[in-house]
Amino acid sequence: MLHVISQDLSSFNTLGLRSNASALVRYEHAGQLPALSQLAQTYKKVFVLGGGSNVVLAPDLSALVVKVESRGVRLVAESSDAWLVEAQAGENWHEFVGSCVDKGWLGLENLALIPGTVGAAPVQNIGAYGVELEQRIQSVTAWNLQECRLVEMNAEACRFSYRDSFFKHEPMGRWLITAVRFRLPKAWKAVLGYPDLRQHAILAAAGENATARQVFDAVCEIRRRKLPDPAVLGNAGSFFKNPVVSPARYEALHKAHEQLVAYPQDNGDYKLAAGWLIDQAGWKGRRMGPVGVHDRQALVLVNHGGATAQDIAQLAQTIRVDVAARFDVVLEQEPVAIA
Known part of the structure; x- marks a missing residue:
């Protein structure tokens, strides 16, 4: 009922x-x-x-x-080289990652403390500290609300790309993700490519012997230090995507701004740190009425109390215009506006 x-x-x-x-x-x-x-x-x-x-x-x-609000986690299958784990869509993402680490199902620890549910994770193709969700997904089960049918989609069918998926391009409300299956490899190795992880005291001391629990704890500590707790200060995490530019565009920007923070991509492009661009534009810690930019992470917009969607939209647009004027780079919003 x-x-x-x-x-x-x-x-x-x-x-x-x-x-x-x-x-x-x-x-x-x-x-x-x-x-x-x-x-x-x-x-x-x-x-x-x-x-x-x-x-x-x-x-x-x-x-x-x-x-x-559906709940449940189960081990679907185990082979010589991987675990196949299924989680219902309503499971809390962070709690699910923690339980996987506890059970020895490894590979998601870099994605610890990301807010949200398991079912929402594939829509956004969440990623953090060198791990993208698409690297771990075996399949997504989704219900087509209009056609009354259940579909199981493999990672290829989900059309994952940077913070993007098939589901983000479908009409709102057509698909309800019901469960997600993850393939977690037994040949586990810590992913420590990001400077924040390499320089973390515990991981630096452990080196190649770092455990998944140590990575999980380090990611949680770093995120808590850098990002506000939504329960204390309302926020939606990273509000803008890190823009990806061509090698030529990167070189031009780097020539004009020697301290530009960017990460080379496998295809030769460069992913710019949107937070650095916003910080350099002088927005870190600034307020516009009931909303503002977090004072420790310029990529995070916060609600100081009583804000509405219009307040957020005005602040985001003002930042976009400023960054575009200074760097000729267009920022794209990550959170979805629902009216």
Whole structure:
């Protein structure tokens, strides 16, 4: 049985924006899927909400909001070279990563403390400290709400790219990810390419003998030191994508700005540090009314209290215009705006 209710979403989004859904239904298990499709047909718009960590919610949502709360983790199979682990979409991402480390299913530890749910992770193709989610995904199971059918998609079908996937280009509310399967290799080796990890005291001392638990703990410590806790200061994590530019564009920028922070990509392009660009433009720690830029990480926009989606949009646009004028680089917003 599905129950539709009106719901204040202020505590359901990590930015803490004032927002209200006139119709919200909770998805808890696969047995609800057919009824959920029938319900969805009665609304013009449907919005699937996970942990609310990558959204900018309007004050009033007319869409049917499907709050994903399904739980469960299981070992599907084990071979000589890998574990195949499945997690339901409503599982808390960080808790899932921690439980995998506890069980010896390794390979996700660099993605610790990223807010959100397991089901939302493939949509954004989350990544951090040298690991992209697409490297670990075996398949994604998703329900097509319009066609009432369950589909299992391999990593190739998900069309993963930098902070992007097939799901981000589909109409909002068409797909509900129900479960994700991860292939975690037994031939594990710590991924310590990022300077923050290499220079961390514990990992530097451990070197090649670093354990997954040490990597997990180090990532958590670094993220807590650099990023605000959404429970204390509303935020959606990294608000802008790191822009990718051609080698020629990189060389021109580097010539004009010798301290430019960038990371070479396998195809020869360069990924610029958006936080550095914003910092150099003088935005770190600045406020515009109830919103502002975090004083320790310029890539994070924060809600100091009472902010709305419009406040966030105005700040983001002002920063984009300033960075474009100074560096001729266009910043792209990561969180999805939901009206």
